[in-house]
Amino acid sequence: MRAKLAVVVVVIGMVLAAVPVATHHSFAAEFDGNKPITLRGTITAMLWSNPHGHLYIDVKSPDGKVVSWEIEFAAPGSLYRRGWRKTDLPVGVEVTVQGFLAKDGTPTANATTVKLPGGRELFAGSSGTGAPVEPPAEGSRR
Amino acid sequence: MNRMSVVALIVAVALGVSVPARTQGKPNFSGRWIYNQALSSGGTSGNAPIVSFPSELVIKQTPVELHWQASTVRQDAITAIFKLDGSEVTMAGAPEITMRGKAVLEGDKLVITSKRSYSSPAGDITTDFKEVYNVAGDVLTVEKTQTTGGVSSTLKAVYNKTTGR
Numbered sequence: 001m002r003a004k005l006a007v008v009v010v011v012i013g014m015v016l017a018a019v020p021v022a023t024h025h026s027f028a029a030e031f032d033g034n035k036p037i038t039l040r041g042t043i044t045a046m047l048w049s050n051p052h053g054h055l056y057i058d059v060k061s062p063d064g065k066v067v068s069w070e071i072e073f074a075a076p077g078s079l080y081r082r083g084w085r086k087t088d089l090p091v092g093v094e095v096t097v098q099g100f101l102a103k104d105g106t107p108t109a110n111a112t113t114v115k116l117p118g119g120r121e122l123f124a125g126s127s128g129t130g131a132p133v134e135p136p137a138e139g140s141r142r
Numbered sequence: 143m144n145r146m147s148v149v150a151l152i153v154a155v156a157l158g159v160s161v162p163a164r165t166q167g168k169p170n171f172s173g174r175w176i177y178n179q180a181l182s183s184g185g186t187s188g189n190a191p192i193v194s195f196p197s198e199l200v201i202k203q204t205p206v207e208l209h210w211q212a213s214t215v216r217q218d219a220i221t222a223i224f225k226l227d228g229s230e231v232t233m234a235g236a237p238e239i240t241m242r243g244k245a246v247l248e249g250d251k252l253v254i255t256s257k258r259s260y261s262s263p264a265g266d267i268t269t270d271f272k273e274v275y276n277v278a279g280d281v282l283t284v285e286k287t288q289t290t291g292g293v294s295s296t297l298k299a300v301y302n303k304t305t306g307r
Binding site for chain 1: 239263
């Protein structure tokens with residue numbers, strides 16, 4: 001009985017441990033730094049999820065077809081520190097996203113910046129070293 | 143030595159020093175240049191940079207050509223052999239991307255303009271780049287403007303010359 005319980009606990013633990021491994025990845029593993037893209041679209045959803053936030057927008061292609069794009073953001077904690085708030089991305093609002101295309105050819109991109117209605121622009125870059133480096137203060141030692 | 147002689151000597155020395163600098167001709171951008179994050183603008187490196195800069199540039203300049211290679215960690219290196227007369231050449235390295243570019247020397251600056259075309263689920267995309275290179279000793283400064291989908295961003299990166307790995 002005790003051995004069976006141990007097996008069940010181990011299996012549940014392995015399953016739980018595997019989930020974050022499957023969802024967290026490096027930029028270069030999924031996106032192409034040689035393919036920048038600018039997308040203008042209407043927000044259909046925003047997931048403030050870890051380890052990456054995900055914005056979903058409908059973008060009209062040149063042929064008139066509407067394609068749903070998934071845009072990967074940094075983690076919600078990073079976004080909050082950069083000034084993002086949950087109320088910034090309501091459904092139905094049109095935004096301009098700059099970022100990089102996914103390598104697999106799907107309508108997926110990694111966001112660099114998002115311009116909101118009214119011209120406010122926020123950095124949405126992926127976690128890790130994606131945040132802009134603060135320039136040294138005038139006259140400071142380098 | 144009277145005052146006039148001293149002035150004449152200073153002028154002569156100044157002219158003597160300045161002549162070689164003027165007669166050196168074209169600036170030379172040759173070398174292996176490594177990206178310096180501390181001296182570069184924010185948004186030029188790391189995941190999802192605002193304007194993507196290579197982590198290493200290898201340039202070999204001859205009187206008529208510029209052999210150019212831009213490498214970035216875990217990305218395909220891009221190479222080109224530019225003619226310094228400004229004629230357009232095909233750039234190579236990244237699969238599924240068509241790249242054309244040209245290089246010209248404008249005074250002390252090297253200006254490389256290029257165009258990348260690639261397909262996406264949003265249709266065909268064209269991105270234009272303009273890179274202005276300035277060299278001062280072992281420091282190379284690159285100002286790069288990236289325009290895609292009608293949106294332009296310009297940032298500056300600094301590179302240091304290195305001789306070994």
